[in-house]
Amino acid sequence: MCHTVAVTEHIDHTLRGRWTTTAGPLPPHALKWLRERTGLGEVRTPARAPVAPESALGDAARTALGEVVGPGYVRVDPDSRLGRAGGLSYVDLLRQRGDGEPAVPDAVVLPASPEQVVEVLEVCVEHDVAVVPFGGGTSVVGGVNALRGDKAAVVALDLNRLDKLVEVDPVSRLAVLQAGLPAPKAERLLAAHGLTIGHVPQSYERATIGGFAATRSAGQASAGYGRFEDMVEGVRLATPVGEWRLGGAPASAAGPDLKQLVVGSEGAFGVITEVALRVRRRPEVERYEGFVVDGWERGSALVREVAQRRVPADVTRLSDVDETEVSLALGGGWKVNALKGYLKARGVREPCLLVLGWHGASKREVARRRAETLRGVEALSLGKALGEAWRHGRFNGPRQRDALMEVGVCVETLETATHWSKVSDLRAAVREALVDALGRCVVMCHISHVYETGASLYFTVLAARDAADPIGQWQVAKAAASEAITGLGTISHHHAVGADHAPYLEAEIGRLGLDVLASVKRTLDPTGVLNPGKLLAGDIGAAGLASPGDR
Ligand SMILES: Cc1cc2nc3c(=O)[nH]c(=O)nc-3n(C[C@H](O)[C@H](O)[C@H](O)COP(=O)(O)OP(=O)(O)OC[C@H]3O[C@@H](n4cnc5c(N)ncnc54)[C@H](O)[C@@H]3O)c2cc1C
16 A cells, blocks of 8 residues: 555644644653753743834835735735744744744735746846745745845745646656645645655655755655656746746756756745656555664665665665664653663664665565665664654654754754765764764764765754753854864755855855856846845855855
């Protein structure tokens, strides 16, 4: 039976400060464990609602925008604006809970078609208004912060009404989807044609097709289905200088692949209104299984071997010892105790949990693929129940984060990627930087995206929140981790650059790289209305980027 992805709860993509309103409190055993490991006190941190400042959008601009999208779709009420004030990083959540000020847009504009998006941009250029494209608002790198740069006002361009499946070509296995489609709805529409995208990031419940393309997102099944940019066959982009359509063939030697300039452009070069995606037949059978490997080095060598033999499971996820310990501690209960006893009896000293998941058209195909992956692999199978438990809880992370925020935990994630020969050094460097900056804390890590040449590393950090300066506490730790990453890995494997990573981009792509991006920006967005301060942090005038010292 194919389970693919079931989402039953209604998710409000404009909810800020929390993932859902329904997440329950932390269980007592988890709280006890946290207190022991992080020194967490009895602090309760009830959220205080932020206040929206007066809208700076002038009457003329508001009227002109209303003429394009309809007056009811230019919203200046505080709830609409606060609902698009920032993304969902830890710092964003703190700001929405009353620590620090969120950047609140002056209005929310909701166009209903690609043509309206082009017209909205024309109005914004004319009235000197900055535009922040807003999909699901799940950015964790400051990508949707309503920064106005040098503009008179800033609007959030909410793409929620662009939610149609435009076209399906089942023969070519292509589907054209509008950018504002949330992932669950996109999958439901494609399921009616027996098709799937197969892109399942942890933010699946809230994120959109346009957001995935704009950030080069990677889903949990990336080893099988690829990263989002691998799925993009074509894009339709609205820019202040007109529309640009890219991608009309499965492959092309007609110069550099300009589509890849748009994929990952984070709303700084244009607004993606439609995406043509390579889709797959929906799997009939899915099998998830849990394994344990003794030690990180053995575990990472195992997943490397499988990736380099080109037989990875569609979902390939290796937790380090700390993440395995936390999964077991938060799980609690007699089953977990029985598992710990079993591992001890089998002589496993540093258990690292490995979850593998295969999708296929039949049981036979899945069995064949499983056998290919596991050939020669030394890992202790814990069976399907553990794999299924992971699959069942795959979207629990942000709900647990809500519960942790409530009891005063500093909880955040960061990610990177590097070549296999540097994976362990990078993991050690980031861990050390975080522990130095935060003191008593828990740093967990996993690999969940594997390639022949390397892998991603995803870190989750838990520490007692500094009540006096919670934002400063995390910013110091994040800066230390980013310095540790620089030179060893990429500043982002899938969360993108946003505002948070922009200061580190030059170290990764060079001054020349920044200049190339700046010249593309000047061509497509000559007055700089699009998403100021994201991707390219500098001031992009005719002379190019401001010097690094000015940024
Ligand atoms: C709990 C949690 C888990 C996450 N897990 C993952 C994960 O597993 N994998 C992963 O890749 N990411 C993950 N993310 C990060 C985030 O979900 C992704 O970056 C996602 O692709 C953003 O989609 P969105 O629709 O929410 O975009 P938004 O957050 O609305 O926007 C992201 C950026 O893209 C721009 N943008 C959005 N739509 C458009 C458009 N149509 N045209 C042009 N620019 C646009 C925005 O201006 C912004 O710069 C996670 C985030 C959270 C909060």
